[in-house]
Amino acid sequence: MTVNRQWLLAKRPDGMIGPDNFKYTETPVPTPGDQEVLIRNLYFSFDPTQRNWMVDRPSYLPPVGLGEVMRAGSVGQVVESRHSDFNVGDLVQTTGCWQDYVVLAPGEGPMGLNVLPPGVPPELMLSVLGITGITAYFGLLDVGKPIAGDTVLVSGAAGATGSVAAQIARIKGCRVVGIAGGPEKCAWLTDSAKLDVAIDYKAGDLDAQIGAACPDKWNVFFDNVGGSTMQAALNHISLNARIAMCGGISGYNDIEPQPGPNNLMNLVTNRGRMEGFIILDYLHRAAEAVQELIGWVGSGEIQYQVDVQEGFDNIPATLQRLYTGQNKGKQLLKIADPE
Numbered sequence: 390m391t392v393n394r395q396w397l398l399a400k401r402p403d404g405m406i407g408p409d410n411f412k413y414t415e416t417p418v419p420t421p422g423d424q425e426v427l428i429r430n431l432y433f434s435f436d437p438t439q440r441n442w443m444v445d446r447p448s449y450l451p452p453v454g455l456g457e458v459m460r461a462g463s464v465g466q467v468v469e470s471r472h473s474d475f476n477v478g479d480l481v482q483t484t485g486c487w488q489d490y491v492v493l494a495p496g497e498g499p500m501g502l503n504v505l506p507p508g509v510p511p512e513l514m515l516s517v518l519g520i521t522g523i524t525a526y527f528g529l530l531d532v533g534k535p536i537a538g539d540t541v542l543v544s545g546a547a548g549a550t551g552s553v554a555a556q557i558a559r560i561k562g563c564r565v566v567g568i569a570g571g572p573e574k575c576a577w578l579t580d581s582a583k584l585d586v587a588i589d590y591k592a593g594d595l596d597a598q599i600g601a602a603c604p605d606k607w608n609v610f611f612d613n614v615g616g617s618t619m620q621a622a623l624n625h626i627s628l629n630a631r632i633a634m635c636g637g638i639s640g641y642n643d644i645e646p647q648p649g650p651n652n653l654m655n656l657v658t659n660r661g662r663m664e665g666f667i668i669l670d671y672l673h674r675a676a677e678a679v680q681e682l683i684g685w686v687g688s689g690e691i692q693y694q695v696d697v698q699e700g701f702d703n704i705p706a707t708l709q710r711l712y713t714g715q716n717k718g719k720q721l722l723k724i725a726d727p728e
């Protein structure tokens with residue numbers, strides 16, 4: 390325990406991110422000060438928004454600076470504690486960044502420093518019970534406001550966030566249509582996640598496929614993709630529909646911003662509401678979501694997939710998997726087991 394491996398942001402992205410955006414380095418392991426803890430990262434969370442943090446423009450968090458350790462969510466283990474709330478050996482969820490060791494004080498970083506509930510494994514804490522699950526919960530219920538009997542359309546439906554949003558909609562008594570890339574993901578949506586219909590957007594004519602799957606149109610659209618997916622969906626909006634704008638991954642690696650949908654007037658004629666949200670605004674209510682999500686996972690009503698890559702060297706390449714759809718469920722990477 391003398392070397393702290395790190396991946397730094399070396400170059401701002403121009404189009405699809407690649408290994409040359411990051412630089413490997415080694416530094417000494419940091420020492421915690423008073424009221425701080427030293428954490429050894431074990432698992433990293435990979436999130437599409439990390440691409441947005443690499444760009445120097447105003448957003449909901451400051452951009453990662455060139456030469457800084459790449460920001461990432463993580464689960465780690467306390468190896469030295471100078472704070473009475475944390476014991477050596479505790480598993481904690483935090484923003485540990487792409488490095489072996491991090492020193493933090495409680496409340497530091499966008500996620501704070503949270504001890505894992507007893508018996509909850511890191512893979513679950515970083516997926517259904519983590520940012521993506523909580524995003525699905527509040528995004529669907531608080532922003533989308535589904536009512537039993539509604540048709541709920543979800544894009545990115547086989548992913549970490551979309552799959553949980555779609556299953557919560559099913560639990561709430563809605564008819565659920567999921568959009569995902571490829572037959573394998575679509576089969577998982579209908580066979581395991583028990584959605585009513587799965588649409589493979591890679592099979593072509595998404596507009597016609599949504600029309601066929603939603604003969605009475607949709608009432609709620611939980612959108613993770615944006616771009617042409619949003620445009621196709623807007624052609625099948627019902628009266629008083631709600632759109633929860635969770636993300637727009639189809640545009641994250643674009644060099645030029647995508648043009649907006651050419652049919653936004655459909656919102657006007659249908660008295661629809663489109664609302665974006667950022668999950669950091671809901672973190673003070675996270676316990677509410679976690680309590681329900683634990684119950685649904687325990688009862689089997691929510692199924693989930695985690696895609697765990699391994700090895701510190703593979704960290705940059707693993708981030709790329711999100712934008713090519715290689716990930717099957719929540720993308721994680723493990724660098725060490727807990728002691």
Ligand SMILES: NC(=O)c1ccc[n+]([C@@H]2O[C@H](COP(=O)([O-])OP(=O)(O)OC[C@H]3O[C@@H](n4cnc5c(N)ncnc54)[C@H](OP(=O)(O)O)[C@@H]3O)[C@@H](O)[C@H]2O)c1
Nearest residue numbers: 524548549550569570613635636637638639666667668714
């Ligand atoms: N608002 C918030 O606070 C918040 C919080 C968390 C996440 N998000 C957003 O939620 C979305 C999903 O994030 P996640 O972490 O759950 O990732 P994820 O869905 O597990 O993984 C990303 C998926 O996006 C799909 N995708 C990639 N490029 C695409 C493209 N060009 N067109 C259509 N689909 C594409 C791929 O699925 P296919 O194989 O099906 O194409 C890929 O597996 C992202 O937009 C993210 O920014 C928002």
